[in-house]
Amino acid sequence: MSAARAAGAPGKAGSGAPETPAQLPPRAWWGVLKRTVGEFRRDNVADWAAALTYYAVLSVFPALIVLVSLSGLVGQDVISTILSQVAAIAPQDVTNLVEQQVGNLRRSGGTGLVAIFGLLVALWSASGYIAAFVRAGNAIYDIEEGRPFWKLTPLRVGLTLVFVVLMAASAVIVTFTGELARVAGEALGFGETAVTVWNYAKWPVLLLIASALVMLLYWAAPNVRQPGFPWISPGGVLAVLLWIVVSLGFAVYVANFGSYNKTYGTLGAVVVFLVWLWLSNMAILLGAEFDAELMRAKKIAAGHPPTAEPYAEPRDPAEEDPDRPEDDGVSRLG
Structure with a gap:
Protein backbone atom coordinates (compact mmCIF):
# COMPACT_ATOMS: atom_id res chain seq x y z
CA MET A 1 0.00 0.00 0.00
CA SER A 2 1.40 3.40 -0.93
CA ALA A 3 1.91 6.23 1.50
CA ALA A 4 -0.97 8.22 0.03
CA ARG A 5 -3.38 5.33 0.27
CA ALA A 6 -2.15 4.44 3.72
CA ALA A 7 -2.68 7.98 4.91
CA GLY A 8 -6.22 7.83 3.65
CA ALA A 9 -6.97 4.39 4.99
CA PRO A 10 -9.80 4.48 7.49
CA GLY A 11 -8.77 3.76 10.99
CA LYS A 12 -10.54 3.19 14.26
CA ALA A 13 -12.44 6.17 15.53
CA GLY A 14 -10.98 7.90 18.51
CA SER A 15 -12.68 8.37 21.82
CA GLY A 16 -13.88 11.81 20.75
CA ALA A 17 -15.55 10.59 17.56
CA PRO A 18 -19.32 11.16 17.39
CA GLU A 19 -21.24 7.90 17.52
CA THR A 20 -24.47 9.29 16.02
CA PRO A 21 -25.19 12.03 13.47
CA ALA A 22 -26.96 14.03 16.20
CA GLN A 23 -23.58 14.53 17.90
CA LEU A 24 -22.12 16.35 14.90
CA PRO A 25 -21.78 20.13 15.29
CA PRO A 26 -23.97 22.38 13.09
CA ARG A 27 -20.97 23.36 10.96
CA ALA A 28 -20.34 19.71 10.12
CA TRP A 29 -23.93 19.33 8.89
CA TRP A 30 -23.41 22.21 6.48
CA GLY A 31 -20.33 20.44 5.15
CA VAL A 32 -22.35 17.23 4.76
CA LEU A 33 -24.96 19.04 2.67
CA LYS A 34 -22.34 20.67 0.44
CA ARG A 35 -20.44 17.43 -0.11
CA THR A 36 -23.66 15.50 -0.78
CA VAL A 37 -24.53 17.85 -3.63
CA VAL A 57 -38.26 -2.32 -15.83
CA LEU A 58 -37.01 -5.83 -16.59
CA SER A 59 -38.61 -7.08 -13.37
CA VAL A 60 -41.89 -5.12 -13.51
CA PHE A 61 -43.47 -6.74 -16.55
CA PRO A 62 -42.64 -10.36 -15.61
CA ALA A 63 -44.18 -9.53 -12.23
CA LEU A 64 -47.32 -8.42 -14.07
CA ILE A 65 -47.39 -11.81 -15.81
CA VAL A 66 -47.33 -13.51 -12.41
CA LEU A 67 -50.06 -11.19 -11.14
CA VAL A 68 -52.37 -11.87 -14.07
CA SER A 69 -51.68 -15.61 -13.98
CA LEU A 70 -52.68 -15.70 -10.32
CA SER A 71 -55.85 -13.68 -10.88
CA GLY A 72 -57.81 -16.91 -11.17
CA LEU A 73 -56.76 -17.79 -7.62
CA VAL A 74 -57.04 -14.42 -5.90
CA GLY A 75 -59.89 -13.03 -7.97
CA GLN A 76 -60.11 -10.10 -10.38
CA ASP A 77 -61.29 -7.78 -7.61
CA VAL A 78 -57.92 -8.16 -5.91
CA ILE A 79 -56.10 -7.23 -9.13
CA SER A 80 -58.36 -4.19 -9.55
CA THR A 81 -57.67 -3.13 -5.97
CA ILE A 82 -53.90 -3.31 -6.51
CA LEU A 83 -54.18 -1.23 -9.68
CA SER A 84 -56.32 1.37 -7.93
CA GLN A 85 -53.70 1.72 -5.19
CA VAL A 86 -50.96 2.09 -7.80
CA ALA A 87 -52.98 4.99 -9.20
CA ALA A 88 -52.79 6.69 -5.80
CA ILE A 89 -48.99 7.07 -5.93
CA ALA A 90 -48.00 6.93 -9.61
CA PRO A 91 -48.65 9.38 -12.46
CA GLN A 92 -51.85 8.68 -14.39
CA ASP A 93 -49.96 7.71 -17.55
CA VAL A 94 -48.06 5.07 -15.57
CA THR A 95 -51.32 3.67 -14.20
CA ASN A 96 -52.85 3.58 -17.68
CA LEU A 97 -49.80 1.76 -19.05
CA VAL A 98 -49.89 -0.89 -16.31
CA GLU A 99 -53.65 -1.40 -16.72
CA GLN A 100 -53.22 -1.75 -20.47
CA GLN A 101 -50.51 -4.39 -20.09
CA VAL A 102 -52.55 -6.29 -17.52
CA GLY A 103 -55.52 -6.27 -19.89
CA ASN A 104 -53.39 -7.55 -22.77
CA LEU A 105 -52.00 -10.35 -20.62
CA ARG A 106 -55.48 -11.36 -19.44
CA ARG A 107 -56.74 -11.60 -23.01
CA SER A 108 -53.75 -13.71 -24.02
CA GLY A 109 -54.60 -16.17 -21.26
CA GLY A 110 -52.06 -16.78 -18.48
CA THR A 111 -51.28 -20.33 -17.39
CA GLY A 112 -49.44 -21.84 -14.48
CA LEU A 113 -46.39 -22.42 -16.67
CA VAL A 114 -46.43 -18.78 -17.76
CA ALA A 115 -46.65 -17.71 -14.12
CA ILE A 116 -43.60 -19.81 -13.21
CA PHE A 117 -41.67 -18.37 -16.16
CA GLY A 118 -42.66 -14.83 -15.21
CA LEU A 119 -41.64 -15.41 -11.60
CA LEU A 120 -38.21 -16.73 -12.60
CA ASN A 138 -19.53 1.17 -3.64
CA ALA A 139 -19.20 4.14 -6.00
CA ILE A 140 -21.05 6.38 -3.55
CA TYR A 141 -18.76 5.37 -0.67
CA ASP A 142 -15.69 5.64 -2.93
CA ILE A 143 -14.68 2.12 -2.03
CA LEU A 159 -31.62 -9.49 -0.64
CA THR A 160 -33.70 -10.49 -3.66
CA LEU A 161 -35.80 -12.93 -1.65
CA VAL A 162 -36.32 -10.41 1.16
CA PHE A 163 -37.25 -7.81 -1.44
CA VAL A 164 -39.83 -10.14 -3.00
CA VAL A 165 -41.29 -11.09 0.39
CA LEU A 166 -41.68 -7.46 1.45
CA MET A 167 -43.23 -6.55 -1.89
CA ALA A 168 -45.68 -9.43 -1.51
CA ALA A 169 -46.49 -8.18 1.99
CA SER A 170 -47.13 -4.74 0.51
CA ALA A 171 -49.51 -6.27 -2.03
CA VAL A 172 -51.40 -8.06 0.76
CA ILE A 173 -51.67 -4.83 2.74
CA VAL A 174 -52.93 -2.95 -0.31
CA THR A 175 -55.57 -5.59 -1.12
CA PHE A 176 -56.66 -5.89 2.52
CA THR A 177 -59.33 -3.25 2.02
CA GLY A 178 -63.05 -3.06 1.48
CA GLU A 179 -64.78 -6.37 2.05
CA LEU A 180 -61.68 -8.09 3.42
CA ALA A 181 -61.16 -5.43 6.07
CA ARG A 182 -64.87 -5.50 6.89
CA VAL A 183 -64.88 -9.26 7.42
CA ALA A 184 -61.77 -9.06 9.60
CA GLY A 185 -63.31 -6.22 11.59
CA GLU A 186 -66.50 -8.17 12.22
CA ALA A 187 -64.52 -11.25 13.25
CA LEU A 188 -62.58 -9.15 15.77
CA GLY A 189 -65.67 -7.31 16.95
CA PHE A 190 -64.72 -3.89 15.57
CA GLY A 191 -67.29 -3.69 12.75
CA GLU A 192 -67.04 -0.81 10.27
CA THR A 193 -64.54 0.96 12.50
CA ALA A 194 -61.86 -1.48 11.34
CA VAL A 195 -62.42 -0.49 7.70
CA THR A 196 -62.13 3.22 8.45
CA VAL A 197 -59.04 2.84 10.62
CA TRP A 198 -57.26 0.50 8.20
CA ASN A 199 -57.89 2.74 5.20
CA TYR A 200 -55.72 5.35 6.91
CA ALA A 201 -53.34 3.08 8.83
CA LYS A 202 -52.22 1.03 5.82
CA TRP A 203 -50.28 3.93 4.32
CA PRO A 204 -47.94 4.38 7.30
CA VAL A 205 -47.45 0.60 7.30
CA LEU A 206 -46.51 0.70 3.61
CA LEU A 207 -44.10 3.56 4.32
CA LEU A 208 -42.48 1.48 7.05
CA ILE A 209 -42.03 -1.42 4.62
CA ALA A 210 -40.56 0.92 2.01
CA SER A 211 -38.22 2.38 4.64
CA PRO A 227 -21.57 -0.73 13.35
CA GLY A 228 -24.98 -2.43 13.22
CA PHE A 229 -28.23 -2.49 11.30
CA PRO A 230 -29.54 1.10 11.21
CA TRP A 231 -33.28 0.77 11.67
CA ILE A 232 -33.50 4.40 10.65
CA SER A 233 -31.02 6.86 9.21
CA PRO A 234 -31.18 10.47 8.01
CA GLY A 235 -30.49 9.31 4.45
CA GLY A 236 -33.26 6.71 4.59
CA VAL A 237 -35.77 9.26 5.84
CA LEU A 238 -34.61 11.71 3.17
CA ALA A 239 -34.98 9.08 0.44
CA VAL A 240 -38.55 8.14 1.39
CA LEU A 241 -39.64 11.77 1.74
CA LEU A 242 -38.00 12.68 -1.56
CA TRP A 243 -39.68 9.74 -3.28
CA ILE A 244 -43.10 10.90 -2.05
CA VAL A 245 -42.46 14.49 -3.13
CA VAL A 246 -41.02 13.42 -6.49
CA SER A 247 -43.94 11.07 -7.21
CA LEU A 248 -46.57 13.67 -6.33
CA GLY A 249 -44.74 16.51 -8.06
CA PHE A 250 -44.08 14.53 -11.22
CA ALA A 251 -47.72 13.37 -11.34
CA VAL A 252 -48.89 16.99 -11.13
CA TYR A 253 -46.38 18.06 -13.77
CA VAL A 254 -47.38 15.32 -16.22
CA ALA A 255 -51.09 15.97 -15.68
CA ASN A 256 -50.88 19.74 -16.16
CA PHE A 257 -47.71 20.72 -18.00
CA GLY A 258 -46.15 17.63 -19.55
CA SER A 259 -46.28 17.03 -23.31
CA TYR A 260 -44.86 13.52 -23.48
CA ASN A 261 -47.72 12.24 -25.65
CA LYS A 262 -47.16 15.04 -28.16
CA THR A 263 -43.42 14.42 -28.25
CA TYR A 264 -43.31 10.62 -28.12
CA GLY A 265 -46.75 9.72 -29.47
CA THR A 266 -47.90 6.25 -28.43
CA LEU A 267 -44.69 5.81 -26.41
CA GLY A 268 -45.57 8.74 -24.15
CA ALA A 269 -46.88 6.56 -21.31
CA VAL A 270 -43.77 4.36 -21.48
CA VAL A 271 -41.49 7.41 -21.28
CA VAL A 272 -43.43 8.78 -18.30
CA PHE A 273 -43.06 5.40 -16.57
CA LEU A 274 -39.31 5.33 -17.21
CA VAL A 275 -38.80 8.91 -16.01
CA TRP A 276 -40.79 8.22 -12.84
CA LEU A 277 -38.68 5.13 -12.06
CA TRP A 278 -35.51 7.08 -12.80
CA LEU A 279 -36.48 9.91 -10.45
CA SER A 280 -37.46 7.38 -7.78
CA ASN A 281 -34.08 5.65 -8.01
CA MET A 282 -32.29 9.00 -7.87
CA ALA A 283 -34.13 9.78 -4.63
CA ILE A 284 -32.98 6.46 -3.15
CA LEU A 285 -29.36 7.00 -4.23
CA LEU A 286 -29.37 10.58 -2.96
CA GLY A 287 -30.32 9.25 0.47
CA ALA A 288 -27.41 6.80 0.28
CA GLU A 289 -25.08 9.65 -0.70
CA ALA A 308 -8.39 11.42 1.90
CA GLU A 309 -10.20 8.41 0.46
CA PRO A 310 -11.37 5.85 1.22
CA TYR A 311 -12.92 7.09 4.45
CA ALA A 312 -15.10 4.02 5.09
CA GLU A 313 -13.81 0.73 6.47
CA PRO A 314 -14.48 -2.11 3.98
CA ARG A 315 -16.09 -5.37 4.97
CA ASP A 316 -13.55 -7.12 2.76
CA PRO A 317 -10.56 -5.08 1.53
CA ALA A 318 -9.94 -5.18 -2.21
CA GLU A 319 -6.61 -6.40 -3.53
CA GLU A 320 -4.22 -3.59 -4.41
CA ASP A 321 -3.72 -2.98 -8.15
CA PRO A 322 -0.10 -1.83 -8.65
CA ASP A 323 -0.91 -0.38 -12.09
CA ARG A 324 -3.77 1.79 -10.84
CA PRO A 325 -2.98 5.53 -10.46
CA GLU A 326 -3.21 6.91 -6.95
CA ASP A 327 -6.21 9.01 -5.87
CA ASP A 328 -5.68 11.20 -2.82
CA GLY A 329 -9.22 12.56 -3.03
CA VAL A 330 -8.11 16.18 -3.46
CA SER A 331 -9.27 16.41 -7.07
CA ARG A 332 -12.66 14.96 -6.14
CA LEU A 333 -13.42 17.12 -3.15
CA GLY A 334 -11.38 20.17 -3.96
Whole structure:
Protein backbone atom coordinates (compact mmCIF):
# COMPACT_ATOMS: atom_id res chain seq x y z
CA MET A 1 0.00 0.00 0.00
CA SER A 2 1.40 3.40 -0.93
CA ALA A 3 1.91 6.23 1.50
CA ALA A 4 -0.97 8.22 0.03
CA ARG A 5 -3.38 5.33 0.27
CA ALA A 6 -2.15 4.44 3.72
CA ALA A 7 -2.68 7.98 4.91
CA GLY A 8 -6.22 7.83 3.65
CA ALA A 9 -6.97 4.39 4.99
CA PRO A 10 -9.80 4.48 7.49
CA GLY A 11 -8.77 3.76 10.99
CA LYS A 12 -10.54 3.19 14.26
CA ALA A 13 -12.44 6.17 15.53
CA GLY A 14 -10.98 7.90 18.51
CA SER A 15 -12.68 8.37 21.82
CA GLY A 16 -13.88 11.81 20.75
CA ALA A 17 -15.55 10.59 17.56
CA PRO A 18 -19.32 11.16 17.39
CA GLU A 19 -21.24 7.90 17.52
CA THR A 20 -24.47 9.29 16.02
CA PRO A 21 -25.19 12.03 13.47
CA ALA A 22 -26.96 14.03 16.20
CA GLN A 23 -23.58 14.53 17.90
CA LEU A 24 -22.12 16.35 14.90
CA PRO A 25 -21.78 20.13 15.29
CA PRO A 26 -23.97 22.38 13.09
CA ARG A 27 -20.97 23.36 10.96
CA ALA A 28 -20.34 19.71 10.12
CA TRP A 29 -23.93 19.33 8.89
CA TRP A 30 -23.41 22.21 6.48
CA GLY A 31 -20.33 20.44 5.15
CA VAL A 32 -22.35 17.23 4.76
CA LEU A 33 -24.96 19.04 2.67
CA LYS A 34 -22.34 20.67 0.44
CA ARG A 35 -20.44 17.43 -0.11
CA THR A 36 -23.66 15.50 -0.78
CA VAL A 37 -24.53 17.85 -3.63
CA GLY A 38 -20.99 17.75 -5.03
CA GLU A 39 -20.57 13.99 -4.72
CA PHE A 40 -24.02 13.42 -6.22
CA ARG A 41 -22.64 14.88 -9.43
CA ARG A 42 -19.11 13.43 -9.22
CA ASP A 43 -20.36 9.92 -8.47
CA ASN A 44 -22.60 10.00 -11.58
CA VAL A 45 -25.64 9.18 -9.48
CA ALA A 46 -28.01 10.04 -12.33
CA ASP A 47 -26.31 7.40 -14.49
CA TRP A 48 -26.49 4.81 -11.70
CA ALA A 49 -30.19 5.61 -11.31
CA ALA A 50 -30.64 4.94 -15.02
CA ALA A 51 -28.97 1.54 -14.62
CA LEU A 52 -31.26 0.70 -11.70
CA THR A 53 -34.25 1.80 -13.77
CA TYR A 54 -33.25 -0.63 -16.51
CA TYR A 55 -33.28 -3.60 -14.13
CA ALA A 56 -36.47 -2.37 -12.47
CA VAL A 57 -38.26 -2.32 -15.83
CA LEU A 58 -37.01 -5.83 -16.59
CA SER A 59 -38.61 -7.08 -13.37
CA VAL A 60 -41.89 -5.12 -13.51
CA PHE A 61 -43.47 -6.74 -16.55
CA PRO A 62 -42.64 -10.36 -15.61
CA ALA A 63 -44.18 -9.53 -12.23
CA LEU A 64 -47.32 -8.42 -14.07
CA ILE A 65 -47.39 -11.81 -15.81
CA VAL A 66 -47.33 -13.51 -12.41
CA LEU A 67 -50.06 -11.19 -11.14
CA VAL A 68 -52.37 -11.87 -14.07
CA SER A 69 -51.68 -15.61 -13.98
CA LEU A 70 -52.68 -15.70 -10.32
CA SER A 71 -55.85 -13.68 -10.88
CA GLY A 72 -57.81 -16.91 -11.17
CA LEU A 73 -56.76 -17.79 -7.62
CA VAL A 74 -57.04 -14.42 -5.90
CA GLY A 75 -59.89 -13.03 -7.97
CA GLN A 76 -60.11 -10.10 -10.38
CA ASP A 77 -61.29 -7.78 -7.61
CA VAL A 78 -57.92 -8.16 -5.91
CA ILE A 79 -56.10 -7.23 -9.13
CA SER A 80 -58.36 -4.19 -9.55
CA THR A 81 -57.67 -3.13 -5.97
CA ILE A 82 -53.90 -3.31 -6.51
CA LEU A 83 -54.18 -1.23 -9.68
CA SER A 84 -56.32 1.37 -7.93
CA GLN A 85 -53.70 1.72 -5.19
CA VAL A 86 -50.96 2.09 -7.80
CA ALA A 87 -52.98 4.99 -9.20
CA ALA A 88 -52.79 6.69 -5.80
CA ILE A 89 -48.99 7.07 -5.93
CA ALA A 90 -48.00 6.93 -9.61
CA PRO A 91 -48.65 9.38 -12.46
CA GLN A 92 -51.85 8.68 -14.39
CA ASP A 93 -49.96 7.71 -17.55
CA VAL A 94 -48.06 5.07 -15.57
CA THR A 95 -51.32 3.67 -14.20
CA ASN A 96 -52.85 3.58 -17.68
CA LEU A 97 -49.80 1.76 -19.05
CA VAL A 98 -49.89 -0.89 -16.31
CA GLU A 99 -53.65 -1.40 -16.72
CA GLN A 100 -53.22 -1.75 -20.47
CA GLN A 101 -50.51 -4.39 -20.09
CA VAL A 102 -52.55 -6.29 -17.52
CA GLY A 103 -55.52 -6.27 -19.89
CA ASN A 104 -53.39 -7.55 -22.77
CA LEU A 105 -52.00 -10.35 -20.62
CA ARG A 106 -55.48 -11.36 -19.44
CA ARG A 107 -56.74 -11.60 -23.01
CA SER A 108 -53.75 -13.71 -24.02
CA GLY A 109 -54.60 -16.17 -21.26
CA GLY A 110 -52.06 -16.78 -18.48
CA THR A 111 -51.28 -20.33 -17.39
CA GLY A 112 -49.44 -21.84 -14.48
CA LEU A 113 -46.39 -22.42 -16.67
CA VAL A 114 -46.43 -18.78 -17.76
CA ALA A 115 -46.65 -17.71 -14.12
CA ILE A 116 -43.60 -19.81 -13.21
CA PHE A 117 -41.67 -18.37 -16.16
CA GLY A 118 -42.66 -14.83 -15.21
CA LEU A 119 -41.64 -15.41 -11.60
CA LEU A 120 -38.21 -16.73 -12.60
CA VAL A 121 -37.59 -13.80 -14.93
CA ALA A 122 -38.77 -11.33 -12.29
CA LEU A 123 -36.44 -12.87 -9.69
CA TRP A 124 -33.50 -12.79 -12.11
CA SER A 125 -34.18 -9.15 -12.98
CA ALA A 126 -34.60 -8.20 -9.32
CA SER A 127 -31.26 -9.88 -8.61
CA GLY A 128 -29.74 -7.74 -11.35
CA TYR A 129 -31.17 -4.66 -9.64
CA ILE A 130 -29.52 -5.70 -6.37
CA ALA A 131 -26.18 -6.27 -8.13
CA ALA A 132 -26.38 -2.82 -9.73
CA PHE A 133 -27.20 -1.27 -6.35
CA VAL A 134 -24.12 -2.98 -4.87
CA ARG A 135 -21.93 -1.34 -7.51
CA ALA A 136 -23.68 2.02 -7.07
CA GLY A 137 -23.26 1.84 -3.30
CA ASN A 138 -19.53 1.17 -3.64
CA ALA A 139 -19.20 4.14 -6.00
CA ILE A 140 -21.05 6.38 -3.55
CA TYR A 141 -18.76 5.37 -0.67
CA ASP A 142 -15.69 5.64 -2.93
CA ILE A 143 -14.68 2.12 -2.03
CA GLU A 144 -13.71 -0.90 -4.12
CA GLU A 145 -15.50 -4.24 -4.01
CA GLY A 146 -13.46 -6.78 -2.09
CA ARG A 147 -16.07 -9.39 -1.20
CA PRO A 148 -15.48 -12.69 -3.00
CA PHE A 149 -18.00 -14.38 -5.26
CA TRP A 150 -19.05 -16.83 -2.56
CA LYS A 151 -20.09 -13.90 -0.36
CA LEU A 152 -21.67 -11.68 -3.00
CA THR A 153 -23.86 -14.37 -4.54
CA PRO A 154 -25.67 -15.34 -1.30
CA LEU A 155 -26.01 -11.62 -0.56
CA ARG A 156 -27.72 -10.99 -3.90
CA VAL A 157 -30.00 -13.99 -3.51
CA GLY A 158 -30.87 -13.15 0.09
CA LEU A 159 -31.62 -9.49 -0.64
CA THR A 160 -33.70 -10.49 -3.66
CA LEU A 161 -35.80 -12.93 -1.65
CA VAL A 162 -36.32 -10.41 1.16
CA PHE A 163 -37.25 -7.81 -1.44
CA VAL A 164 -39.83 -10.14 -3.00
CA VAL A 165 -41.29 -11.09 0.39
CA LEU A 166 -41.68 -7.46 1.45
CA MET A 167 -43.23 -6.55 -1.89
CA ALA A 168 -45.68 -9.43 -1.51
CA ALA A 169 -46.49 -8.18 1.99
CA SER A 170 -47.13 -4.74 0.51
CA ALA A 171 -49.51 -6.27 -2.03
CA VAL A 172 -51.40 -8.06 0.76
CA ILE A 173 -51.67 -4.83 2.74
CA VAL A 174 -52.93 -2.95 -0.31
CA THR A 175 -55.57 -5.59 -1.12
CA PHE A 176 -56.66 -5.89 2.52
CA THR A 177 -59.33 -3.25 2.02
CA GLY A 178 -63.05 -3.06 1.48
CA GLU A 179 -64.78 -6.37 2.05
CA LEU A 180 -61.68 -8.09 3.42
CA ALA A 181 -61.16 -5.43 6.07
CA ARG A 182 -64.87 -5.50 6.89
CA VAL A 183 -64.88 -9.26 7.42
CA ALA A 184 -61.77 -9.06 9.60
CA GLY A 185 -63.31 -6.22 11.59
CA GLU A 186 -66.50 -8.17 12.22
CA ALA A 187 -64.52 -11.25 13.25
CA LEU A 188 -62.58 -9.15 15.77
CA GLY A 189 -65.67 -7.31 16.95
CA PHE A 190 -64.72 -3.89 15.57
CA GLY A 191 -67.29 -3.69 12.75
CA GLU A 192 -67.04 -0.81 10.27
CA THR A 193 -64.54 0.96 12.50
CA ALA A 194 -61.86 -1.48 11.34
CA VAL A 195 -62.42 -0.49 7.70
CA THR A 196 -62.13 3.22 8.45
CA VAL A 197 -59.04 2.84 10.62
CA TRP A 198 -57.26 0.50 8.20
CA ASN A 199 -57.89 2.74 5.20
CA TYR A 200 -55.72 5.35 6.91
CA ALA A 201 -53.34 3.08 8.83
CA LYS A 202 -52.22 1.03 5.82
CA TRP A 203 -50.28 3.93 4.32
CA PRO A 204 -47.94 4.38 7.30
CA VAL A 205 -47.45 0.60 7.30
CA LEU A 206 -46.51 0.70 3.61
CA LEU A 207 -44.10 3.56 4.32
CA LEU A 208 -42.48 1.48 7.05
CA ILE A 209 -42.03 -1.42 4.62
CA ALA A 210 -40.56 0.92 2.01
CA SER A 211 -38.22 2.38 4.64
CA ALA A 212 -37.15 -1.13 5.69
CA LEU A 213 -36.31 -1.98 2.07
CA VAL A 214 -34.26 1.19 1.67
CA MET A 215 -32.40 0.70 4.95
CA LEU A 216 -31.65 -2.93 4.06
CA LEU A 217 -30.12 -1.86 0.75
CA TYR A 218 -28.10 0.90 2.42
CA TRP A 219 -26.77 -1.49 5.05
CA ALA A 220 -26.05 -4.65 3.04
CA ALA A 221 -25.24 -3.53 -0.50
CA PRO A 222 -22.03 -1.45 -0.20
CA ASN A 223 -18.76 -3.07 0.81
CA VAL A 224 -18.73 -0.91 3.94
CA ARG A 225 -18.48 -2.14 7.51
CA GLN A 226 -21.40 -0.79 9.53
CA PRO A 227 -21.57 -0.73 13.35
CA GLY A 228 -24.98 -2.43 13.22
CA PHE A 229 -28.23 -2.49 11.30
CA PRO A 230 -29.54 1.10 11.21
CA TRP A 231 -33.28 0.77 11.67
CA ILE A 232 -33.50 4.40 10.65
CA SER A 233 -31.02 6.86 9.21
CA PRO A 234 -31.18 10.47 8.01
CA GLY A 235 -30.49 9.31 4.45
CA GLY A 236 -33.26 6.71 4.59
CA VAL A 237 -35.77 9.26 5.84
CA LEU A 238 -34.61 11.71 3.17
CA ALA A 239 -34.98 9.08 0.44
CA VAL A 240 -38.55 8.14 1.39
CA LEU A 241 -39.64 11.77 1.74
CA LEU A 242 -38.00 12.68 -1.56
CA TRP A 243 -39.68 9.74 -3.28
CA ILE A 244 -43.10 10.90 -2.05
CA VAL A 245 -42.46 14.49 -3.13
CA VAL A 246 -41.02 13.42 -6.49
CA SER A 247 -43.94 11.07 -7.21
CA LEU A 248 -46.57 13.67 -6.33
CA GLY A 249 -44.74 16.51 -8.06
CA PHE A 250 -44.08 14.53 -11.22
CA ALA A 251 -47.72 13.37 -11.34
CA VAL A 252 -48.89 16.99 -11.13
CA TYR A 253 -46.38 18.06 -13.77
CA VAL A 254 -47.38 15.32 -16.22
CA ALA A 255 -51.09 15.97 -15.68
CA ASN A 256 -50.88 19.74 -16.16
CA PHE A 257 -47.71 20.72 -18.00
CA GLY A 258 -46.15 17.63 -19.55
CA SER A 259 -46.28 17.03 -23.31
CA TYR A 260 -44.86 13.52 -23.48
CA ASN A 261 -47.72 12.24 -25.65
CA LYS A 262 -47.16 15.04 -28.16
CA THR A 263 -43.42 14.42 -28.25
CA TYR A 264 -43.31 10.62 -28.12
CA GLY A 265 -46.75 9.72 -29.47
CA THR A 266 -47.90 6.25 -28.43
CA LEU A 267 -44.69 5.81 -26.41
CA GLY A 268 -45.57 8.74 -24.15
CA ALA A 269 -46.88 6.56 -21.31
CA VAL A 270 -43.77 4.36 -21.48
CA VAL A 271 -41.49 7.41 -21.28
CA VAL A 272 -43.43 8.78 -18.30
CA PHE A 273 -43.06 5.40 -16.57
CA LEU A 274 -39.31 5.33 -17.21
CA VAL A 275 -38.80 8.91 -16.01
CA TRP A 276 -40.79 8.22 -12.84
CA LEU A 277 -38.68 5.13 -12.06
CA TRP A 278 -35.51 7.08 -12.80
CA LEU A 279 -36.48 9.91 -10.45
CA SER A 280 -37.46 7.38 -7.78
CA ASN A 281 -34.08 5.65 -8.01
CA MET A 282 -32.29 9.00 -7.87
CA ALA A 283 -34.13 9.78 -4.63
CA ILE A 284 -32.98 6.46 -3.15
CA LEU A 285 -29.36 7.00 -4.23
CA LEU A 286 -29.37 10.58 -2.96
CA GLY A 287 -30.32 9.25 0.47
CA ALA A 288 -27.41 6.80 0.28
CA GLU A 289 -25.08 9.65 -0.70
CA PHE A 290 -26.27 11.68 2.29
CA ASP A 291 -25.59 8.78 4.67
CA ALA A 292 -22.15 8.31 3.11
CA GLU A 293 -21.26 11.94 3.70
CA LEU A 294 -22.50 11.67 7.28
CA MET A 295 -20.07 8.78 7.75
CA ARG A 296 -17.29 10.92 6.24
CA ALA A 297 -18.17 13.77 8.65
CA LYS A 298 -17.90 11.44 11.64
CA LYS A 299 -14.54 10.17 10.38
CA ILE A 300 -13.32 13.76 9.95
CA ALA A 301 -14.41 14.56 13.50
CA ALA A 302 -12.34 11.56 14.63
CA GLY A 303 -9.22 12.92 12.91
CA HIS A 304 -9.47 11.45 9.40
CA PRO A 305 -8.06 13.81 6.71
CA PRO A 306 -11.02 15.55 5.02
CA THR A 307 -9.82 14.92 1.45
CA ALA A 308 -8.39 11.42 1.90
CA GLU A 309 -10.20 8.41 0.46
CA PRO A 310 -11.37 5.85 1.22
CA TYR A 311 -12.92 7.09 4.45
CA ALA A 312 -15.10 4.02 5.09
CA GLU A 313 -13.81 0.73 6.47
CA PRO A 314 -14.48 -2.11 3.98
CA ARG A 315 -16.09 -5.37 4.97
CA ASP A 316 -13.55 -7.12 2.76
CA PRO A 317 -10.56 -5.08 1.53
CA ALA A 318 -9.94 -5.18 -2.21
CA GLU A 319 -6.61 -6.40 -3.53
CA GLU A 320 -4.22 -3.59 -4.41
CA ASP A 321 -3.72 -2.98 -8.15
CA PRO A 322 -0.10 -1.83 -8.65
CA ASP A 323 -0.91 -0.38 -12.09
CA ARG A 324 -3.77 1.79 -10.84
CA PRO A 325 -2.98 5.53 -10.46
CA GLU A 326 -3.21 6.91 -6.95
CA ASP A 327 -6.21 9.01 -5.87
CA ASP A 328 -5.68 11.20 -2.82
CA GLY A 329 -9.22 12.56 -3.03
CA VAL A 330 -8.11 16.18 -3.46
CA SER A 331 -9.27 16.41 -7.07
CA ARG A 332 -12.66 14.96 -6.14
CA LEU A 333 -13.42 17.12 -3.15
CA GLY A 334 -11.38 20.17 -3.96
